Amino acid sequence: MIDLVYFAWVRERIGVDGEVLPLPDDVATVADLLNWLATRSPGHAAALADRGAVRVAVDQVLAGLDAPVRDGSEVAVFPPVTGG
Amino acid sequence: MIDLVYFAWVRERIGVDGEVLPLPDDVATVADLLNWLATRSPGHAAALADRGAVRVAVDQVLAGLDAPVRDGSEVAVFPPVTGG
């Protein structure tokens, strides 16, 4: 299982704060994960249409597209932070 | 008359907060004034022994040794300011 959390307009477009999903066998990296998530609903597709517009943190640490995603991870998807 | 005010150790050495004195005819500048004041008492002499160690303000504005001193002026003598 993978624990997904969404923030700001990513959350709004997907329509939920987060979701817990079984990790498909062919999802090994952040890029794989985003590709797969984008197929799940029109909201997911809209949120992830521009991959350059979102950032990903794996277990609360910012991660690049090549970063590995493992079963049990918490993966957050959000826009670039705007600070306080 | 000239209104003299003293601060910090200049005040302590002279022994008074200030004094009002008639301005002698031959006192035209700050340097003249200090030379004359230094003759007035051992305390004045001690306070003004090192002219480089004191600063003078005429009518609340810092003044050099050549600055004119006029009847009715307020002349302050004090150590270099140490700030807050």
Add this chain to the structure above:
Amino acid sequence: MIAVRVQAAPFDVAAETAALTAGRSDVGAVVTFTGLVRGDDDLVALTLEQYPAMTGRALAAIAAEAETRWPLAGGVVVHRIGRLVPGDPIVLVAVASAHRGAAFAAAEFLMDWLKTKAPLWKAEERAGGTAWIAARVSDDDAAKRWNARPSPSGEGRETA
């Protein structure tokens, strides 16, 4: 030790700073920065969202970084989240040190970071609707100046 908190509730600057100096006589300087929501361009409200696990961790890390850069006696960082209206205090940084240079520099360093790097997202509410704010380049520049050198000196104060 710089304490960090992210909360919806208001903060009490006087109580926070009193805690930094209570019972000590080695603190010569306390610098506080209070950020308030500005009512620019008919802003109605600002809503801030955090990623609790990441935001708290990131604030603690930058606070620790400030402590390695400057000799500080203590400090506190409080960032508010939720819906705030113009005039509302939104962020507090308070830093205590023996000397003013370290206190000013650490407070400004923390604020530059908070304004740009803190894992927070802001939405602006106006008469016409609500929109998420994009990251600002000028603020990023303000934060970057702290990376360019290892020593705690600063330059380019003009940044907003």
Add this chain to the structure above:
Amino acid sequence: MIAVRVQAAPFDVAAETAALTAGRSDVGAVVTFTGLVRGDDDLVALTLEQYPAMTGRALAAIAAEAETRWPLAGGVVVHRIGRLVPGDPIVLVAVASAHRGAAFAAAEFLMDWLKTKAPLWKAEERAGGTAWIAARVSDDDAAKRWNARPSPSGEGRETA
């Protein structure tokens, strides 16, 4: 408008800063600096003396100078005189502005000036007696950096 006061009485930072932002929504940043008497080297007390006519005039002039250098919404400078013991607050600078850069820079500018140029004299009281303090060169250097350029940028934050 930056108000200036020289007084023996303590100051209330919260009340002073509240006055700077009351009823406004154009203030985004309030920076305060509170200076406290440090108990270094067994200091028993510090006694500050002013030249009232000159000290007040000089503080008003530097406050006006800060207002020409940065876009400020308001501010207050309070310097205490008389006998103060370690831990006592001795000086307050609070500056409000739309943006943090101006508020930080103005507060630091005012403090650098106050620590060096303010017409004040300090005597230190220790177990061994009381001695007037001589002007410090390092503080003068901190104040000088503001003269070297017309723009409100800064450098060399390390100064004490």
